[in-house]
Amino acid sequence: MTDKQPNSRMCFICGVQNPVGLHMSIYNDHDNHCIYSIVTLPDHYQSYPGVVHGGIVATMLDEISGRATIIDGNDENLMVTMKLEVKYRLPTPTNTPLKVVGRVVSQTETRAKVAGEIQLPDGTITASCESLLARPPDALRTQWEAELPYWKVYPDA
DSSP: OEEEOOBOSSOTTTOTTOTTSOOOOOEEEGGGTEEEEEEOOOGGGBSSTTBBOHHHHHHHHHHHHHHGGGTTSOGGGOOEEEEEEEEEOSOOBSSSOEEEEEEEEEEOSSEEEEEEEEEOTTSOEEEEEEEEEEOOOHHHHHHHGGGGGGOBOOOOO
């Protein structure tokens, strides 16, 4: 079974109103215990010609692995990244449909270990990550409250 996760307004990855963002839609794949997004990045996200900038690769992996903690639909499980280790295996191409996948390795009430990867259409992995997450302090959660009316599932375009 697959269902869609919420998007926000201005997040660089999922913000539907961010004019420079990636506008990624993220889906829960309950059968495979992971989440994923399919995205094609244009050349303005490149470093070398035809290659996605490594910082953008890391950003996508950070988001997809971190959001795996809310596969159950409980937004209270959103955490923040404490450590992110990215392994760049091959250049990640622009103008190519990429599957970005995240999963929870282990999770407690206050911490999580998560993993992610970027796959080419043939399944080849171009980059992967492992991350450690923690529950954010209450002050940060309070800052998020203004965004809650816009944190929702938007229809696919």
